[in-house]
Amino acid sequence: MAARLCLGATATDTGGSIRQPAAFTGTVGIKPTYGRCSRWGIVAFASSLDQAGPITRTVRDAAIMLRSMAGHDPKDTTSVDAPVPDYEAAVGASVKGRRIGVPKEYRIDGMSAEIAALWDRGAAWLKDAGAEIVEISLPHTRYALPTYYIIAPAEASSNLARYDGVRYGCREQGRDVSEMYEKTRAAGFGPEVRRRIMIGTYVLSAGYYDAYYVRAQKVRSLIKRDFDEAFASGVDAVLTPATPSTAFAQGEKGSADPVEMYLNDVFTVTVNMAGLPGVAVPGGLAANGLPLGLQLIGKAFDEETLFSLAAAIERAAPKIELPQPWWREG
Numbered sequence: 001m002a003a004r005l006c007l008g009a010t011a012t013d014t015g016g017s018i019r020q021p022a023a024f025t026g027t028v029g030i031k032p033t034y035g036r037c038s039r040w041g042i043v044a045f046a047s048s049l050d051q052a053g054p055i056t057r058t059v060r061d062a063a064i065m066l067r068s069m070a071g072h073d074p075k076d077t078t079s080v081d082a083p084v085p086d087y088e089a090a091v092g093a094s095v096k097g098r099r100i101g102v103p104k105e106y107r108i109d110g111m112s113a114e115i116a117a118l119w120d121r122g123a124a125w126l127k128d129a130g131a132e133i134v135e136i137s138l139p140h141t142r143y144a145l146p147t148y149y150i151i152a153p154a155e156a157s158s159n160l161a162r163y164d165g166v167r168y169g170c171r172e173q174g175r176d177v178s179e180m181y182e183k184t185r186a187a188g189f190g191p192e193v194r195r196r197i198m199i200g201t202y203v204l205s206a207g208y209y210d211a212y213y214v215r216a217q218k219v220r221s222l223i224k225r226d227f228d229e230a231f232a233s234g235v236d237a238v239l240t241p242a243t244p245s246t247a248f249a250q251g252e253k254g255s256a257d258p259v260e261m262y263l264n265d266v267f268t269v270t271v272n273m274a275g276l277p278g279v280a281v282p283g284g285l286a287a288n289g290l291p292l293g294l295q296l297i298g299k300a301f302d303e304e305t306l307f308s309l310a311a312a313i314e315r316a317a318p319k320i321e322l323p324q325p326w327w328r329e330g
Contacts, residue, residue, distance in 0.1 A: 001027045001055050004325065008056045008065045012042055014049045015148055016268030019280035022055050023242035023293025026282045026320040028062045028310065029055040033301045034275035035080035037066075038073030046155035047078075049148075049272040059281060059310045063087035066303065082301065090304035091311045096130030098309065101235040105141040108244070108266060114292065115241050118283045122239055122294040125316035126309065136235060138226040141270060143219050148269040149262055150203050150216035156193075157200030163188055195258060224274040231299050237309055240267050242280040242293035267295060277303045281310040284318040291320055 001009050002025035011018045013031035022029025030053045037052040044050060054065035067088065072081035102123060107116070123133045163169035165184030172183035189197065203212035230238065244266055253261045271278040277300070280293045294313060298306040 001025065001057060004057075004322070008054055008061055010052060010065075010069065011055050012039075012045075012050055012052050013268075013272065014046050014051075015152060015265045015272055018053050018055060019242050019268050019271075019278055019293075019295060020264065022280040023282075023295070024247035024291060026291035026293075027055055027057055028059050028279065028281055028314075029053065030062050030066060030279040030303065030306065031271060031277060032066060032070065032303055033080075033277045034272075035078050036277070036301065036303070037069045038071070038076040038079045040073055040075040044155075044159040046152040047159060048155060049152060051272070059279075059307060059314050060088060060091045062279070062310075063091050063307045080301075085304050087303060087307050090307040093304075093308040093311075094130065095126065095308055095312050098126075098131040098236045098305070099234050100126050100131050100133050100309070101136035101230050101238045102133060103136050103138040103141065103230075103238060103240065105138050106240045106267060110244075111241075112245060114246075114286050115244060118292050118294065119239070119241050122283060122313060125313050126239065128316065129312040131309070131312075133239075134235065136230045136233070136238070138223075138230065138238075138270070140219060140222045140226050144223060144270045144273065145262060145266055147216045147219045147223065148265065148273060149199070150212050151220060151273070153196040153200030154204050154213050154216075155200065157197045157204065160189070160193070160197055192258070220273045223270055227270075227274045227276060227297070236299075236305055238297040240295045240297065242267060242295040246286045246288060246290035246292060271295075271297055276300055277306055279303075279306045279310050281313050282317060282320055283313065285320060 018029040018031050031051050032053050034051055039050055039052055054062050054069060056062040056065055067084060070084045073079045127133050164181050165171035170184060170188045172187050174180035174183050202208060243264060277298045279296050283292045283294045286292050296306050296309050
């Protein structure tokens with residue numbers, strides 16, 4: 001999308017994999033409400049978190065694509081049978097009187113000054129467009145990352161167990177079935193996937209299931225309740241950063257310490273655990289010349305409000321000047 005090789009792309013988001021790449025590349029990415037889009041044909045990673053959505057260059061394009069993608073699919077029992085609004089009509093709609101929550105818990109220790117300043121600018125842009133900015137509290141945010149990294153690997157270990165070389169996935173030859181399983185799963189999955197499968201198998205094992213997985217599900221309910229209470233208080237959407245930094249170089253994070261990479265999900269995983277829609281929209285460039293993105297979180301099945309607010313930010317934010325197309329001379 002960022003290279004302008006296509007007009008729109010489909011993607012999946014389990015903990016931020018639509019919104020973070022969009023923020024890193026100056027594109028627009030929306031993770032719809034859980035159940036809004038069919039996931040049929042997608043390799044399941046974490047079934048209670050996975051959701052499909054579009055990545056585009058503009059908010060309007062995202063609205064057009066989502067309207068085409070959304071809807072009930074009898075092949076996916078988690079897809080919701082509900083009317084699909086005209087999302088494009090929401091782009092450009094007035095945001096006057098909308099109440100935008102700014103969660104104090106998202107001002108984490110070590111947040112860069114640039115990200116904090118971008119967040120403040122985003123709030124100012126929405127205020128200038130007529131929205132009201134209010135501080136809110138999402139107290140269980142602090143537990144979001146450890147909770148996510150128990151639930152997601154647990155579901156992944158269950159979902160990916162079928163890729164054993166018998167019916168699904170590649171097959172490596174072995175002297176017997178056990179060796180064939182071992183070689184197949186070692187060859188078929190990369191290091192990070194294998195790591196998550198092992199974590200998930202551990203937290204689901206006898207003696208640890210209650211201590212880890214059951215407890216994580218209880219905390220997940222509390223995280224969702226935080227959002228429910230914020231929206232019940234009259235907040236229409238929540239504004240946060242999309243990522244804690246600009247894009248990092250290939251191999252810069254996670255090679256020595258995987259947790260360093262996991263920390264990048266701090267602003268996005270709560271949305272998946274609560275089943276809510278979230279959109280990343282470009283906010284300009286950092287001092288190093290790389291894009292920065294803002295995130296808007298909405299009520300369940302209220303993507304229309306997100307599109308109207310995202311369009312307001314898009315109009316106000318400085319435009320990202322694209323480099324000379326690499327496929328042309330001069």
